[in-house]
Amino acid sequence: RSAGIVGAPFSKGQSRGGVEDGPERIRAAGLQRGLQELGCAVKDYGNLTFEDMSRDEPLGLLKSVRAVGAANQKLSQAVRAVKEDGHTAVVLGGDHSLAIGSIHGHSAAVGELSVVWVDAHADINTPLTTCTGNIHGQPVSYLLHELRSKVPVLPNFSWLKPCVSAADVVFIGLRDVDPAEHYILKMLGVKTFSMSEVDQLGVARVMEETCDYLSARGKKPIHLSYDIDAIDPSVAPATGTPVVGGLTYREGVYITEHLCQTGLLSAVDLVEVNPLRGQTEEDVRSTVSTAIDLLLGCFGRVREG
Numbered sequence: 049r050s051a052g053i054v055g056a057p058f059s060k061g062q063s064r065g066g067v068e069d070g071p072e073r074i075r076a077a078g079l080q081r082g083l084q085e086l087g088c089a090v091k092d093y094g095n096l097t098f099e100d101m102s103r104d105e106p107l108g109l110l111k112s113v114r115a116v117g118a119a120n121q122k123l124s125q126a127v128r129a130v131k132e133d134g135h136t137a138v139v140l141g142g143d144h145s146l147a148i149g150s151i152h153g154h155s156a157a158v159g160e161l162s163v164v165w166v167d168a169h170a171d172i173n174t175p176l177t178t179c180t181g182n183i184h185g186q187p188v189s190y191l192l193h194e195l196r197s198k199v200p201v202l203p204n205f206s207w208l209k210p211c212v213s214a215a216d217v218v219f220i221g222l223r224d225v226d227p228a229e230h231y232i233l234k235m236l237g238v239k240t241f242s243m244s245e246v247d248q249l250g251v252a253r254v255m256e257e258t259c260d261y262l263s264a265r266g267k268k269p270i271h272l273s274y275d276i277d278a279i280d281p282s283v284a285p286a287t288g289t290p291v292v293g294g295l296t297y298r299e300g301v302y303i304t305e306h307l308c309q310t311g312l313l314s315a316v317d318l319v320e321v322n323p324l325r326g327q328t329e330e331d332v333r334s335t336v337s338t339a340i341d342l343l344l345g346c347f348g349r350v351r352e353g
């Protein structure tokens with residue numbers, strides 16, 4: 049295996065400062081060494097730089113549209129290059145709006161792909177259903193063919209074309225879904241495993257059903273988009289929108305171990321680590337350490353040694 053790391057120190061998809069420090073904190077805690085100890089080759093492409101937008105007035109409710117569009121265009125090109133260099137892409141966030149560019153660039157390189165979205169939230173609001181205007185709550189709607197008519201062309205987004213089919217997406221960890229998002233998920237028949245199903249089925253069965261569901265549609269490369277807020281705040285508190293009742297550390301790692309074993313994992317985002325949202329240094333350490341262990345699980349680390 050080989051990993052191509054891209055840092056996306058981006059925060060304009062939401063309104064809390066600090067998430068732009070995620071990439072550096074994850075690197076500083078030893079991601080590269082951890083991957084190398086697994087026998088994984090690692091190329092670190094560094095952090096993308098995102099220029100400040102002077103005028104980026106809200107568009108209706110939508111905040112920082114131009115900044116989010118420009119950043120994701122850059123990220124798309126970067127992820128495409130990492131894939132064309134033959135690596136499994138590792139995108140370090142930054143807020144979850146960066147999944148727009150990450151998945152778009154991944155698809156530009158590999159064509160059709162499937163998406164496993166691990167998150168407390170569905171992030172599938174459209175520009176018209178969002179209640180907050182934060183684009184980190186909307187990335188999935190920008191990527192789905194079926195929602196093309198619901199996403200207007202926005203400034204700095206003319207480069208973006210939908211590239212994912214709703215039937216190729218699986219959500220795991222949902223526990224804070226807006227009414228409009230719930231409607232969209234039902235209308236499109238998207239496969240979801242909320243925390244209720246995680247409790248009901250257990251994580252092993254959730255992963256079995258996830259992989260059966262995805263492989264029934266052909267063995268497409270898998271894009272894992274992992275929002276650290278999927279993990280319970282008792283374990284990963286340093287994040288922008290924590291929600292109680294999340295995945296245990298063990299469940300979170302099991303998900304990545306299982307996806308690694310498919311051999312189809314082609315890109316992973318690890319987003320929403322926000323050091324400023326920890327109340328203590330231990331809060332930050334625990335959150336960052338969990339993020340690293342999730343990523344190591346993607347590259348073959350198994351707890352049996």
Ligand SMILES: N[C@@]1(C(=O)O)CN(C[C@@H]2CCCCN2)C[C@@H]1CCC[B-](O)(O)O
Nearest residue numbers: 144169171173180182184185226275289
């Ligand atoms: N759906 C949301 C949106 O802003 O659109 C609203 N929600 C916060 C809201 C607080 C009050 C109770 C209902 N939830 C956050 C979510 C986005 C999370 C983005 B992610 O990347 O962290 O997943």
Ligand SMILES: [Mn+2]
Nearest residue numbers: 144167171275
């Ligand atoms: Mn998210």
Ligand SMILES: [Mn+2]
Nearest residue numbers: 168169275277
């Ligand atoms: Mn979330």
Ligand SMILES: [Mn+2]
Nearest residue numbers: 277288289320
């Ligand atoms: Mn968040």
